[in-house]
Amino acid sequence: MVGAACALYASRAGLRTVLVERGPVAGGTTGAGEGNLLVSDKEPGPELQLALLSLRLWRELAAEPGGFGAAVEYRAKGGLVVAAHPSDLDALSAFAGKQRSAGVETGLLAASQLADLEPHLAPGLAGGVHYPEDSQVMPALAAAHCVRQARRYGTELRTGTAVTSILRDPGGRVRGVRTDKGDIHAPAVVNAAGVRGGDLAALAGVRLPVRPRRGFVLVTEPLPPRVVRHKVYAADYVADVASDSAALQTSPVVEATDAGPVLIGASRERVGFDRTFSLSVTQVLAERAIALFPVLGRVSAIRAYLGFRPYLPDHLPAIGPDPRAPGLFHACGHEGAGIGLATGTGQLIAQALTGATPDLDLAPFRPDRFPASEEGAR
């Protein structure tokens, strides 16, 4: 998704672009995502600024003529964060207060107001916060339609093509990539390789510590519209997203899709690229989803899938030029927010590539902000 957005904004900025993908479109983390465009889970800071920029760009894309919004199932459905206990609610409303000062729309909800937004929510919750800006797209369609648009602006798509090395001139400047299907010469290379972003950086001799953080999603049978109306999650989700722990964390995240099924996330664990299916993780997801929406107990899960979020140690993506390898740009490490942050990232990369003033200060996203070696990281 991030690569697709970079290609879209770069080609719209007039750059001749080649989009190289080792698998198919949306074949990586994108195809295993939920398609969240969120501000609700982000504390004030550079990531929230990127999220606000991205949301605006998603809105603009969705409104473009040609039906892009409908094609990618864009829904400005809003998010609802609920607190189980009064103490959680206090923490949640303090968090929302800070977000509000940073420009996020928030609406504090008393316990009695929750049912107006979500009639099937469990009784007895302490209250919550409504985030009307939170939105959703169908991630694979979003990536595919961004690629389709990019191709209309001249982007050349090469799927099933793996980068094997990064070409550099004697002075160290990047001048293209070598792939298993031939060389591609270009004065700039953008690393949007997601969970493989660290490997691609290594090909250019630079370190970018992107790691996989595994997540499972449970998918229910199709349900009638409006059983679950918002993206609904419990307040502990924010803490889990920001956590550094390798151990399994699950916080219930429940949302419906245009197609009918309800998606239930979100687990996080650092287990490398282990694709072993873990029944116990899905069991906890089911348990916690039913705690939020008791009616889901009557509903069947028809499948579950897993994916790997590309995560960097400080939970911020790497966006912009890499001073260690002139001509190399990074756009990866968005963890579980890559769909949401893709448009802003694409725009910032296009601006960096064309020398335009970026919409945001790229300093917090500097790719060389990490220690040069694994040892230095400890």
Added chain:
Amino acid sequence: MTSPTNRLAVVGAGPAGLAAALTAAHHNIAVTLIDSAPQPGGQFYRQPAAALGARRPQALHHAWRTWARLRDRLDAHVAAGRIRHLPGRHVWFVELLDRGFILRTLTADDEPEVFAADAVLLATGAYEKVLPFPGWTLPGVVTAGGAQAMLKGGLVLPGRMAVVAGSGPLLLPVATGLAAAGARLAALIEAADPRAYGRHARTLAAHPGKLAEAAGYAGRLLRHRVPVLTRHTVVAAHGTDRVEAVTVAALDADGRARPKTERRIACDTLAVGHGLLPHTDLAGALGCRTDPARVVVDAQQRTDVPGVWAAGEAAGVGGAALALAEGEIAGRSVVAHLTGERPRIRSTAATSRTALRKFAAALDAVHTPPAHWAEQVADDTLVCRCEDVTAGAVRHAVTELGAADLRTVKLLTRAGMGWCQGRVCGPGVAGVAGCPPETVRRPFARPVPLSVLARTPSPTEGRQE
């Protein structure tokens, strides 16, 4: 974890599962035989429900004596306590823990149960492949195997005037069964050219019993005066609320419908099938190597996951006789594994497996769907029955959105994301998209109520590296 009463769990009580369970029980292994049907036999030996009181069930069967022997041996082992037969339970997940396996089941009423075992034999069988054509979603259009299953199990027919169509060795017994049970057979439409059997004459001649069986069916068709059209295909089914007629056409040498050979045949039932596909989900979730046509096994029917065997259609479609041979071989291998003795595979079973696999491959080579069937699928024809995805949407994903593999087509169209999880539409979508079939990972072998999943006891934290 190890319970002396269920050392081997066999999933599926069809020919392969029964042969394996009987072999293991004969060698004093405690067997738990778990099966989704109310009665043993699988699809091939499916019995009328006991309460229907059939006094002559063999009228809908062949190889009855083989079945009677299997049933009697099963009854004896059950009575002796060596086999615990658990019908009416669907295994939805098999977990590999540090010491042994946990099998999680659901009854038809979604009641969960859990069984432990030291070894697992997957004899999960197969289901029917149906390639899409305009009208194939009309009520009254059923799979050939489905018509047979409903007839054998429930003693019912979907209508009075049937067309049986498609390709494969299943069509003959289905047609004769429907005719014997009182349906009028308007036509049997087979895509294969019987002359193709000539290319496999030696392989086929090695199985005189099978040829006699086929000849027997052909004779019964003659008796019922069923018109048989080979090198023909159904190009469309017609009707609004149910099927009222089909259009069939002759196939040319390239496997395309020949222009001006179309004719309409009135019917209220179309039983259609293009071969069988194995159930490989439990094996896949266990981490066994699978490909779209089978769970991959070695000469002893072992998968590449220690403690897990596969036999019968799940290990490659080949019919009941092959399933019996594979089940016996797998059973003996399990015995050796659990007792520490050397496996004693009877050479006759191994020889018969080799010959039957060759025979199955020959049948498969003869009974191929028309090469260009996908061209007859109009853009407005549904290819994914669960998610109402049309052939046009699949083609759009390929031509406009750049999808080149089945998974991407699924992500971009939802074909295969619905209730059946692509079991039915997989081959059809792949054909229309022009991409190869793919092994689909389905962690749950059937839908699981979230309430069941939530209270699924977790005996230990298995394989949480």
Added chain:
Amino acid sequence: MIRRNPQDRPPNLPLDRAQDRPLDLVRARPGPSFTVTVDGRPVDALEGQSVAAVLWSAGTVAWRVTRDGRPRGAFCGIGVCFDCLITVNDRPNRRACLVAAASGDVIRTQRGEGHDDLAH
């Protein structure tokens, strides 16, 4: 709609009811028939038959309308395709080809997702 059991039929009566022919073929002696309701209408059923078999016997081959409005009934007959989903005793999305009919079952045909209990 009304079906006699084969053993209730006087001897030597010619077979005229198509749905009895399979029962006669295997010389079935089913137990006495019982009644279920399908969308409120009484339908005869035999013990041992699936809900789908009961509906086929009654001449019904379509009992579900998909989300895009098309009729469906049993297709694979063995629990794989989920085309035959039906509501039995208020539980939606049961596979008619697998669920055994029981006396007094309240069976309802389905539209769309089947979860009328959740629709607003």
